[in-house]
Amino acid sequence: MTLAQRMSRLGTESAFEILARAKALEAEGKDIINLGIGAPDFHTPANIVEAGCKALKDGYHFYTPAKGLPEVRAAVAEDVRFFRGVEIDPECVQIVPGGKPTMFFAIMMFGETGTEILYPNPGFPIYESMIEFSGAKAVPIELVEERGFSFDPEEVLAKINERTRLLIVNTPANPTGGVVPKEALDVLVAGLAEHPHVTVLADEIYSRLVYGDAEHVSLLSYPEIRDRLIVLDGWSKTFSMTGWRLGWGLWPEDLIAHAERLQINSNSCAAAAVQIAGAEALRGPQDAVAEMVTAFDKRRLRIVEELNAIPGFSCVMPAGAFYAFPNITGTGLSSRELQDLLLNEAGVATVAGTAFGALGEGYLRFSYASSLENILEALERVRGVLAVH
DSSP states (O other): OOOOGGGGGOOOOHHHHHHHHHHHHHHTTOOOEEOSSOOOSSOOOHHHHHHHHHHHHTTOOSOOOTTOOHHHHHHHHHHHHHHHOOOOOGGGEEEESSSHHHHHHHHHHHOOTTOEEEEEESOOHHHHHHHHHHTOEEEEEEOBGGGTSBOOHHHHHHTOOTTEEEEEEESSOTTTOOOOOHHHHHHHHHHHTTOTTOEEEEEOTTTTOBOTTOOOOOGGGOGGGGGGEEEEEESTTTTTOGGGOOEEEEOOTTTHHHHHHHHHHHTOOOOHHHHHHHHHHHHSOOHHHHHHHHHHHHHHHHHHHHHHTSTTOBOOOOOBTTEEOOBOGGGTOOHHHHHHHIIIIIOEEOEEGGGGOGGGTTBEEEEOOSOHHHHHHHHHHHHHHHHTO
16 A cells, blocks of 8 residues: 555654553553543543433434534533633534544644644644644744743744744643743734734633633633634533543634534534533533642642652643643653653653653653542652662
């Protein structure tokens, strides 16, 4: 068989590869603590599960409109109004199976040979993978530890040229837990006035997972870019619904029809009963979300304390999401070497910083979307293995 050349440009998401390796080691009888995968360890709240089951019993077994059921799009608009303080048209909301379709559609709309797309690095690996798959040049936006893994907006603006089509902003961020402050977004948006040809994709999938004094500032709050702003969000992280595969995208009026056609050509629609469960998640009680955020915050504080106590490690306090991204250069090992050492000898699954881009060298991602008991046991194992290496 002769594959299309573009397949050689397609990357992957290493967290799933680490998960597979961890499962294989478990099958051999080894005890593995997985702090690699970014999935909450809580069950989906009962009211959401019940809504999904009822929807199946009520006959939600068929195709839905490609943009999603009208009542679910309306629920998203209500949620955006409540949590972001912005009025949006439900007709510009698209319900999709997970978060990735929105970024896939956006990158495929704007990426082609001869164009450039700016993306965060270290960042979610699918950005770079899909940009290169589209034929565009992937231009990294450096997220620096000294800024709490935010970016310098002036540096970002300086990277824009006539070939730039799309700018990706992720806050709160995977893998760093960084939150872009309002001051940086103010400068970025003001500077974008000089570049009206650039569309913005705001990945806000962790928007409700912020801690302490940190504030999530949505790019929706800047009306001057609304006509060229795509927003990605969904249910996976906030409501512990990773396996339900449900997300939403907010599109400018000029782009929603293109997103709809891409959905029709790829996956038709999100599952009907799952959409009904999603509406219940947004409109129903939010107590479970608050409980999860409180638990994540407690784990966040403890994991950073413990990581900073490990010789060779230093870790800034993440402000959002559920990841710690310690600097491990003091160990003398590369990110990949330490990832493999901890998995094979300590039975602790983590993800090398380089899985999130070249600028992730010298870092390791730990997910604290696991129990505090597991986190403490895992870090004790890490200390034990490093003590003899």
